[in-house]
Amino acid sequence: MDFDSIYDTARVAEFICLKGFRRVALQFPDELLKHSTKIVAALQKRIRALGELNRDTKEVKLYVMADTTYGNCCVDEVGAAHANADCVIHYGHTCLSPTSTLPAFFVFGKASINVPSCVEKLCGHTSKNEKPVLVLYGLEYAHAIPEIKEVAIKESSRLNSPSSKLEFCYADVINSVTSPSEDFRYANGKQEAGDCGTGNESHSKEMDATYAIGGLSWSLTKGHKMEDYLLFYIGSENSAFANVLLTFNSCELVRYDATKDCLVNDFSSQNRILKRRYFLVEKAKDASIVGILVGTLGVAGYLHMIHQMKELITKAGKKAYTFVMGRPNPAKLANFPECDVFIYVSCAQTTLLDSKEFLAPIITPFEAMLAFNRGSQWTGAYMTEFRDLLGSTPVEVNEQSEEARFSFLHGGYVEDFDQKEVDEVEDGVSALVSITEKALQVRDNESRSVMTGTTKSGADFFAARSFHGLDIHCESNISEPFLIGRSGKASGYTDDLTRQ
Numbered sequence: 155m156d157f158d159s160i161y162d163t164a165r166v167a168e169f170i171c172l173k174g175f176r177r178v179a180l181q182f183p184d185e186l187l188k189h190s191t192k193i194v195a196a197l198q199k200r201i202r203a204l205g206e207l208n209r210d211t212k213e214v215k216l217y218v219m220a221d222t223t224y225g226n227c228c229v230d231e232v233g234a235a236h237a238n239a240d241c242v243i244h245y246g247h248t249c250l251s252p253t254s255t256l257p258a259f260f261v262f263g264k265a266s267i268n269v270p271s272c273v274e275k276l277c278g279h280t281s282k283n284e285k286p287v288l289v290l291y292g293l294e295y296a297h298a299i300p301e302i303k304e305v306a307i308k309e310s311s312r313l314n315s316p317s318s319k320l321e322f323c324y325a326d327v328i329n330s331v332t333s334p335s336e337d338f339r340y341a342n343g344k345q346e347a348g349d350c351g352t353g354n355e356s357h358s359k360e361m362d363a364t365y366a367i368g369g370l371s372w373s374l375t376k377g378h379k380m381e382d383y384l385l386f387y388i389g390s391e392n393s394a395f396a397n398v399l400l401t402f403n404s405c406e407l408v409r410y411d412a413t414k415d416c417l418v419n420d421f422s423s424q425n426r427i428l429k430r431r432y433f434l435v436e437k438a439k440d441a442s443i444v445g446i447l448v449g450t451l452g453v454a455g456y457l458h459m460i461h462q463m464k465e466l467i468t469k470a471g472k473k474a475y476t477f478v479m480g481r482p483n484p485a486k487l488a489n490f491p492e493c494d495v496f497i498y499v500s501c502a503q504t505t506l507l508d509s510k511e512f513l514a515p516i517i518t519p520f521e522a523m524l525a526f527n528r529g530s531q532w533t534g535a536y537m538t539e540f541r542d543l544l545g546s547t548p549v550e551v552n553e554q555s556e557e558a559r560f561s562f563l564h565g566g567y568v569e570d571f572d573q574k575e576v577d578e579v580e581d582g583v584s585a586l587v588s589i590t591e592k593a594l595q596v597r598d599n600e601s602r603s604v605m606t607g608t609t610k611s612g613a614d615f616f617a618a619r620s621f622h623g624l625d626i627h628c629e630s631n632i633s634e635p636f637l638i639g640r641s642g643k644a645s646g647y648t649d650d651l652t653r654q
């Protein structure tokens with residue numbers, strides 16, 4: 155496969171010239187940065203040829219973006235704004251999230267795959283199962299799906315017996331071009347249906363429910379649910395697969411690793427991840443101060459989700475702080491030890507952060523809805539896409555919200571504090587005095603049935619710290635004398651007698 159075919163230089167150049175863009179930002183992940191100069195040269199050659207053909211003499215400027223502000227899978231609109239770009243051409247792995255301000259063209263790349271071996275394992279594994287098969291894949295393998303369909307039809311007709319036949323449903327790529335839209339909610343309605351059919355292609359069936367995830371969409375046969383299908387995923391164990399693994403955790407799933415040419419069963423890792431996420435939800439329930447981490451400035455609807463999280467946290471009787479710091483890491487978040495938990499508002503493929511090395515756990519907006527909605531229960535369903543939560547049922551103030559709740563981590567009852575009373579007096583010592591006066595007292599001196607709350611704001615946390623910074627004595631107006639320090643190099647100062 156040649157270079158121009160892998161990176162779709164012809165389609166990209168046609169898109170730029172057709173739309174009339176003059177300043178174009180090219181976004182590369184770290185692993186593809188080494189090919190950026192060749193891609194730019196190929197695009198400039200194609201654009202010049204199309205310009206001469208259309209008699210367009212205006213110059214098109216290309217800008218290479220190497221270091222993204224947040225995740226590599228999202229369009230970096232902040233970086234593109236520095237170059238005043240008209241659009242972004244995104245290369246490599248992507249989540250295909252809708253943009254806020256700039257149109258984008260996605261180049262997935264074309265990863266190598268052994269199609270006969272993949273189809274052999276697909277038909278061989280599914281022939282032992284009576285369930286219909288839904289084929290999902292990483293976007294880098296989208297180019298091989300037509301060939302996989304063709305080979306699978308021949309292979310299934312050879313393996314099928316008169317009493318049974320294999321039924322396959324293939325997901326389709328939604329679109330390789332995205333434009334800013336005011337309708338930022340995740341589309342769960344009618345979309346372009348997936349290409350469904352049997353191994354014999356006997357007849358088309360009426361389609362009903364439509365699903366979408368990670369840039370893929372498909373429709374199921376009428377009367378079927380996702381639980382009725384065996385999921386066959388083609389791709390590596392990356393963030394896109396983790397998104398599928400958690401979202402459809404009630405489905406039987408098997409993964410084909412194209413790089414290793416083998417089948418992998420990730421059922422044990424799925425259970426381990428779900429148990430870990432449930433633990434973080436229980437830990438978030440005991441949090442008093444919650445930090446909202448902004449993990450994207452380009453995905454449509456992120457501001458609405460931040461406002462929704464603030465409202466949820468405030469009504470739950472907790473204090474919310476918003477942080478914009480780029481990609482989070484343990485060193486950055488360690489500067490805010492007062493936060494008991496962080497909510498990461500990001501795209502579906504980067505929102506799952508492994509927070510084992512962080513001082514405080516990091517949860518998703520869906521997990522925050524479970525933790526801070528009093529009386530909510532986790533049914534096992536999971537959502538990684540925050541746009542699915544926009545406009546959801548508002549938080550209802552329960553009449554019993556003032557009653558103590560049971561904490562599994564503390565092993566006792568804890569009463570949540572009314573945050574509205576803290577906001578009225580949140581300046582330094584007054585906040586600490588108010589909280590001390592209204593703190594919970596032990597109702598039963600012998601059993602300690604109800605535990606007292608912890609700090610409820612940043613001012614309260616700061617007032618309780620032993621170190622408050624430099625101690626400046628304002629009482630004394632006498633200026634201190636200046637002291638002459640040491641001079642020279644660290645290896646040998648001028649007043650160091652031992653080295654003279």
